[in-house]
Amino acid sequence: MTDRRFVYLDYHATTPVDPEVLDAMLPWFTERFGNAASRQYRLGWEALEAVESAREQVAALIGADAKEIVFTSGATESNNLALKGLAEACREKGSHFVTVVTEHKSVLDTLKRLEHDGYDVTYLPVANDGLVDLNRVREAVTTNTIALSVMAANNEIGVLAQLSDLAAIAHEKGALLHTDAVQAVGKVPFNVNKIGVDLASLTAHKFYGPKGVGALYVRRRPRRVSVTPLLDGGGHERGMRSGTLNVPGIVGLGAAASMAAKVLTEESTRLKRLRDRLLKGLQARVPDLVLNGSMQARLPGNLNVSFPGVDGEALLVSLSDDLAVSSGAACTAAEPSYVLKALGRKTELALATLRFGLGRWTTEEDVNFAVARAGEVVTRLRAMSPV
Numbered sequence: 322m323t324d325r326r327f328v329y330l331d332y333h334a335t336t337p338v339d340p341e342v343l344d345a346m347l348p349w350f351t352e353r354f355g356n357a358a359s360r361q362y363r364l365g366w367e368a369l370e371a372v373e374s375a376r377e378q379v380a381a382l383i384g385a386d387a388k389e390i391v392f393t394s395g396a397t398e399s400n401n402l403a404l405k406g407l408a409e410a411c412r413e414k415g416s417h418f419v420t421v422v423t424e425h426k427s428v429l430d431t432l433k434r435l436e437h438d439g440y441d442v443t444y445l446p447v448a449n450d451g452l453v454d455l456n457r458v459r460e461a462v463t464t465n466t467i468a469l470s471v472m473a474a475n476n477e478i479g480v481l482a483q484l485s486d487l488a489a490i491a492h493e494k495g496a497l498l499h500t501d502a503v504q505a506v507g508k509v510p511f512n513v514n515k516i517g518v519d520l521a522s523l524t525a526h527k528f529y530g531p532k533g534v535g536a537l538y539v540r541r542r543p544r545r546v547s548v549t550p551l552l553d554g555g556g557h558e559r560g561m562r563s564g565t566l567n568v569p570g571i572v573g574l575g576a577a578a579s580m581a582a583k584v585l586t587e588e589s590t591r592l593k594r595l596r597d598r599l600l601k602g603l604q605a606r607v608p609d610l611v612l613n614g615s616m617q618a619r620l621p622g623n624l625n626v627s628f629p630g631v632d633g634e635a636l637l638v639s640l641s642d643d644l645a646v647s648s649g650a651a652c653t654a655a656e657p658s659y660v661l662k663a664l665g666r667k668t669e670l671a672l673a674t675l676r677f678g679l680g681r682w683t684t685e686e687d688v689n690f691a692v693a694r695a696g697e698v699v700t701r702l703r704a705m706s707p708v
């Protein structure tokens with residue numbers, strides 16, 4: 322077999338564990354296997370110390386206090402805990418949530434469940450650049466609103482929300498702001514106090530940590546936010562998330578957070594330059610390329626483009642041996658993306674879309690290769706079926 326080049330450009334779906342993160346994790350699987358709740362002997366309290374130090378690292382990355390970090394199994398759980406937990410804890414305040422149609426399924430489906438349980442949810446549309454209109458948010462949030470939930474960065478089109486404005490709008494009506502910050506954390510500056518956000522979800526595997534571990538930031542000051550737990554049990558994590566702590570995973574999350582903080586500025590400049598090179602290269606080969614989402618308010622490592630007159634299925638199949646890219650979110654790949662539909666893209670064009678996610682190991686050669694391969698495939702497919 323020849324050594325065929327394969328380039329991974331799907332960093333929004335997941336990222337590899339950084340070797341430095343893995344090194345930090347390894348001892349906690351074997352010789353240092355203690356339960357962080359066993360405080361009677363060294364093996365246990367060392368595990369607890371490791372967990373608390375990871376809590377500091379995660380808090381430092383987002384400008385929070387360590388006491389405001391609750392460890393979870395990932396962002397799906399964090400989003401469920403935030404929204405269902407608030408719904409339950411804030412029954413006296415109201416019964417309404419406001420969100421945006423381009424949110425991740427773990428937010429949308431959680432709110433669907435709450436609707437089924439009698440809560441009201443307003444789903445706001447987005448403009449064709451992927452941003453929500455603040456005036457519409459202002460109209461939607463009422464004194465009956467428990468929380469506004471808007472993602473910090475979209476996982477398909479990389480669009481960055483106007484979070485501080487959204488926090489101000491929510492707070493004017495006594496509502497809280499929750500954000501799914503998965504794609505933003507470690508990629509762009511994200512500080513809970515500068516933004517004024519009340520709850521934020523994150524997950525290690527989107528910033529070079531392991532899968533199956535994440536966190537929920539829950540504000541304590543100046544106004545303490547409380548969420549009712551989803552799980553009953555031993556009362557771990559200040560009662561908000563029972564269950565024996567995943568010590569190696571949490572240590573990995575902490576190490577990944579601390580690395581991300583260190584390299585953020587340099588990496589974001591590097592990735593933005595590579596992303597712009599990717600865009601220019603594709604535009605030179607496919608002049609009628611359609612860009613999806615704002616280029617100003619955008620993650621540095623994201624590009625999302627549609628190719629008119631190309632069959633989406635054939636496009637992905639033709640690239641699959643050379644490039645890991647997707648047409649949208651990992652969980653909903655076969656149908657046209659609801660995010661692109663929300664931007665006004667027709668089904669056919671939405672299917673003929675590539676989402677590129679650049680990351681820590683992406684090189685200029687990878688970008689050149691992606692441009693060449695995507696360019697070739699688009700030209701060939703167009704020649705086969707002239708539209």
Ligand SMILES: *Cc1c(COP(=O)(O)O)cnc(C)c1O
Pocket residue numbers: 333334394395396397398425427472474475476501503504524525527533535
């Ligand atoms: C990946 C992702 C999630 C889900 O995170 P898990 O840890 O895999 O559950 C939630 N929201 C966004 C925006 C994501 O990209």
